[in-house]
Amino acid sequence: xxxxxxxxxxxxxxxxxxxxxxxxxxxxxxxxxxxxxxxxxxxxxxxxxxxxxxxxxxxxxxxxxxxxxxxxxxxxxxxxxxxxxxxxxxxxxxxxxxxxxxxxxxxxxxxxxxxxxxxxxxxxxxxxxxxxxxxxxxxxxxxxxxxxxxxxxxxxxxxxxxxxxxxxxxxxxxxxxxxxxxxxxxxxxxxxxxxxxxxxxxxxxxxxxxxxxxxxxxxxxxxxxxxxxxxxxxxxxxxxxxxxxxxxxxxxxxxxxxxxxxxxxxxxxxxxxxxxxxxxxxxxxxxxxxxxxxxxxxxxxxxxxxxxxxxxxxxxxxxxxxxxxxxxxxxxxxxxxx
Numbered sequence: 001x002x003x004x005x006x007x008x009x010x011x012x013x014x015x016x017x018x019x020x021x022x023x024x025x026x027x028x029x030x031x032x033x034x035x036x037x038x039x040x041x042x043x044x045x046x047x048x049x050x051x052x053x054x055x056x057x058x059x060x061x062x063x064x065x066x067x068x069x070x071x072x073x074x075x076x077x078x079x080x081x082x083x084x085x086x087x088x089x090x091x092x093x094x095x096x097x098x099x100x101x102x103x104x105x106x107x108x109x110x111x112x113x114x115x116x117x118x119x120x121x122x123x124x125x126x127x128x129x130x131x132x133x134x135x136x137x138x139x140x141x142x143x144x145x146x147x148x149x150x151x152x153x154x155x156x157x158x159x160x161x162x163x164x165x166x167x168x169x170x171x172x173x174x175x176x177x178x179x180x181x182x183x184x185x186x187x188x189x190x191x192x193x194x195x196x197x198x199x200x201x202x203x204x205x206x207x208x209x210x211x212x213x214x215x216x217x218x219x220x221x222x223x224x225x226x227x228x229x230x231x232x233x234x235x236x237x238x239x240x241x242x243x244x245x246x247x248x249x250x251x252x253x254x255x256x257x258x259x260x261x262x263x264x265x266x267x268x269x270x271x272x273x274x275x276x277x278x279x280x281x282x283x284x285x286x287x288x289x290x291x292x293x294x295x296x297x298x299x300x301x302x303x304x305x306x307x308x309x310x311x312x313x314x315x316x317x318x319x320x321x322x323x324x325x326x327x328x329x330x331x332x333x334x335x336x337x338x
Contacts, residue, residue, distance in 0.1 A: 004294040009304035012046075014248050014270045015137045015174035015199045017110045019046035021293070022261060022305055023286060026252050026273035027051050027114045027141065032099070034106050036283060043286035047110040049273065050103070052141045053096045053126060055117040093126065100133035110136040112176075116143055127167045127175075137174040139202060140167060153184055160189070161196045168197040176200030176250065180207055186237050187244060194245035201241070202250040202273070203234050225276035230254035235267045240323050242268025242313035256280075258292035265305055266312035 010021035025031065025040045025048045032051055040048055103111045113135035117123035123140070130138055140163065146156050160177070167175055175197070181204040183189045190201055211222040231254030238249050251264040252273035264272040277285055302308055310316055314323045 004298045008294055008297050008302065009306070010290070010293065012270050012305050012309070014047070014250065015112075015176060017047065017136060017174070019110070019271065021046045021290060022265060022269070022271045023289060023293075024049065024250070024271045024273045025278065025283075025286070026275045027139070028275040028279065030275070030278065030283070034099070034102050037103050037111075038106055039283045040278075040286060041107045041109050043284050044290040045109060045286050046271070047112060047136075048103075048107075049112045049139055050096075050100065050114050050135075052114040052116040053093060053130070055115075055123075055126070093129075097129055097133040100130065100135050104134045112137045112139055114139045114141050116141040123163060123167055124170050127171050131171045131173050135173060137176065137199075138167070138171065139200075140164070140175065140177045141205065142178060142180070143205065143207070145207065157183065157189055157192065161192050164193055164196045164198050174199040176202050176248075178202040178205045178252070180205045181233060181237070182207075187241055190241045190245050190247075194247045198247045200248040200250055200270075201245070202252055203237055203241075204253055206230075206253055225279060226254050226256075227276075228254050228256045228260055231260050231263065235263055236323060238264070238269050239267040239313045242310050243315045258289050258296050261289065261293055262296060262308065263312075265308045266310070268310040268313040270309070 012019050012022045014024070021044065023044060023046055025045045027049045029051055030036045030040075031048060037048055100111060100113060111134075113130035113133070115123065115126055115130060115138060117126065117140075127138055127140075142160065142163075144156075144159075160179075164175065164177055177193055177198050177200070179189070179193075179201060193201060206226065208221065208223055210219045212218075213220050231251075234251045234253055238251055242249060248270040249268055250271045250273055251267070251269040252275075255261060255264065255272045255274040256277040261272045274286075274289075277289075281288075297303075297308075314320045
């Protein structure tokens with residue numbers, strides 16, 4: 001039997017990092033345990049994104065933070081209630097930084113820090129400290145719900161741009177920005193962030209939707225793990241953005257199988273991030289996905305991941321209108337009542 005791992009090149013690059021394959025374990029509570037990080041590496045993860053450090057966990061001591069919180073309208077008081085409630089004891093900033101050091105000592109794969117800030121001072125201060133702790137790259141995990149009706153779309157987008165410029169000016173490690181899908185012109189936002197210096201764009205963040213408890217008449221947090229159907233939105237926009245920006249594209253949300261990984265690569269992603277699949281099936285499922293990826297590529301005569309990256313992007317397919325309005329009428333007319 002031919003060893004496909006020796007004949008097929010799964011390697012890719014992301015944020016300037018050379019990765020053995022495109023499978024990356026994305027941020028989750030699993031990443032709080034160094035032993036889990038080791039298991040992810042052993043199971044085949046090419047890199048890991050640590051769980052996010054939330055600024056809400058940090059004591060705001062500097063005058064810059066106080067000034068920004070009182071003078072900026074960037075985050076409204078109401079938006080705080082939209083953050084997912086922390087259901088377990090979270091890791092504080094000092095412990096988080098120490099965790100980065102321990103992870104770097106424990107594994108050889110790249111360790112990417114994740115930061116979820118709410119003020120400019122918080123973003124910058126801890127971006128520097130995450131870099132100093134030894135993280136190979138930084139992911140800015142933006143969870144901002146613009147509930148203020150006076151805040152325009154242009155103002156929201158500009159704050160993203162200003163943030164990436166400010167963080168890039170503070171650190172030397174590569175910086176990716178994790179975006180939600182709710183922009184009126186996603187391709188334009190991607191281009192702006194690329195021009196501002198983002199090394200990577202991670203599509204998409206999942207904004208958790210609160211539910212209603214009709215007995216207690218309370219708004220309650222609601223967490224549902226992803227499924228492969230969520231992949232479609234990510235594929236759509238990565239395929240459209242591919243080739244229009246220099247930043248690397250990462251797909252996160254809905255990656256549950258080797259074929260999901262293949263689709264992500266063909267759309268134009270450099271890596272496919274997964275968490276829900278590991279929570280459902282265990283960390284060892286990474287090995288299964290890697291093996292199935294090799295088998296699929298062997299059966300379809302692909303020699304490398306790079307060979308397929310972007311091969312089904314909007315700029316590569318013979319009918320790019322499949323990503324545009326023309327396909328809308330076709331889809332609607334193709335469905336018949338049974």
